[in-house]
Amino acid sequence: MKQRCTIYDIAHKSGVSTKTVSKVINNLPGVKESTRQKVWQIVRETGYYPHHGARSLRGQVRNCVGVTLAPPLHQVPLSEDFLLWLFAKLSEVFASRGAYLSFDLAPRSQEILGSDYGRGVWEQVYDACLIVGPLPVQDSVLQRIHMSGIPYLALGQTDAFPEGSCASVNFYEGALQSTRFLLERGHKRIALLTTYEGYQAGVDRIRGYRDALAEKNIPFNPSLVAYGDPASGNLEEELTALLSQPGVTALIESTAFEDGELIRSAAEKSGHGAGDSLACVVWTYSRDEAVLPEATAHLWLPVLECSVEGIHELALWMEGARSGPIQVLHSPVLSDAPRPRAMSKPTRIGERLGFHVKNIRKRP
Template sequence: MTDIAKAAGCSQATVSFVLNRTAGMKLSQATRDRVIETARVLGYVAPTFPTKPNSAPRAPAMDGIIGFAVDQLATSPEAVVAIEGARQASWNAGNVILVAQTLGDPEMEPRTLRVLTTQGASALIYMAIFTREIVAPSYLYELDIPVVLLNCYTTDHHFPAVIPSEIAGGQHSTRHLIEHGHRRIATITGEPWMQAAQDRLKGYRRALATADIPFDPQLVVEGDWSASAGYKATVQLLSLEHRPTAIFCQNDRTAIGCYEALKEAGLSIPEDISVVGYDDEEIARHMHPPLTSSILPHRAMGQWAVEQLDSANDANKRFAITKLECPLVERASVAKPRG
């Protein structure tokens, strides 16, 4: 997926969603075609699996085992943080977490969930690594154990679901810059089809509107969550006749590239331009200067998911989506604008 993403000019997540035919993703046909053609040119072929996996009798349910299924485990730290939150909440009650990666594969995912239940899982946490609405597969509805959705939700509200409050997070990040006196604030987004990018941009625009700052489309540059995109976007912003005094990078990896471009241009952070990130990855506190960033609350979301399992038993109940705050961690990358 990394090879295909690099050649196709998109993120690894996009490649995963296209090749796994993930339902409910609002990707353009042009993007899908580009990814598939790139995979073909590079010689990659999709694996095949039996269309009817072997069924196995379910073992007697054992109290204290919680299944945790996530579509992508190795590509980002968020899943590990959520699992750790669930583990802490589970161990406090004497429970054990069994974790499985599914890649959202339509054949292997149901087999994986079946294994979790036959191993005695008496409840399931189902996580998507990228925040989004999902079309829940039928086998989730057919499980006779409590199911909680983490970082995703369904329109029918059949399952308890928790996601980050991304609009509020984007608004808080932008407002922080406004409170320091900035009025020409740029933002570098993620891929626009992703809900996190859409919501963080909504929060950015709401903060500007609330402060009576006119929206300038020149100050919004599309990225793909990568450091290289952050670098290119920052170079573009610096070429404007009236460059920004602050940049809201919609994740910390983008901010890494932003820092590099600013320093290459001979500009100081935050004396010349302030920078805010998002996600609060480990690297944020080690950047120079340390990066102000918002925490993605995946640990708290994992804890919340475990706490909701008892209330997830009612099949006739409809559950409101729970949104957890993304707290801003203030460090040394923001200051008042010069002059």
């Protein structure tokens, strides 16, 4: 079998040192142009390419960007469009650096001792780590990743480690804006459909809602709040029950599941008409399209925009052009301007994989 050509073979054929070959391959200065051309000619003739594993052993550099999920996949309402966008964006940013991209497919495998979403860092698979999804309220993994010294970015934040490297939307502010908007229009019995129970993004939604009510001296009523799991099969029934609570005149749909037909159906079944007897503020990842065109207002979550900014900063950190941590926090945008163009319900990864966890319920 033909043996792989090594850097020593290239150096021998070129009549130069391995250090000179390395400079040529990595486009570094300090090599005469004639020598550079000679080395490149031999590289092309032999089909040589650097042995990345050997590089890793020598310099502890793997040139690998790892992507991992903080929560279990069925709890993250990731759409197929978002996953494709993320892959394309990471390719765009890191391809010119010759980086590898690794997705952790089993961050919580029961067969792996001590497994968590940081295992690719502990096993030294990555040179940089991107953490997708909301972070648990009592998260301790992010701080451990931080202490490892590896460049990293969480697409979410947590009160457990506020100084961590993150790019996120301010969900607290979104809930505060949404509730204030409805309160200013005379609504007092405001239902909240939320998500991410036990995660910071869920806590921030409840906190913003509660604080806005407190500003008007309206007590927090837990019967007006329901949590939703993105892969549950009974969301419509639970939302119908929530809207059937006595005296409810408004809804904040903060899950960003972006299922307008479900909201419309639940409103009708509970005796309301979305945008008619029921005022709705609907959260969405879309800047222009409407989940529910007849909604009273729409709250845009600029998740893609803050992710782009964070990923570019992560690339700079990885190549040593900046230090960490990264702190990117974007504000949501509430608008009551008409949005006549309705969006199609996105396909969620959990749904595609067949997750059906009936985990939507009211919480005291």
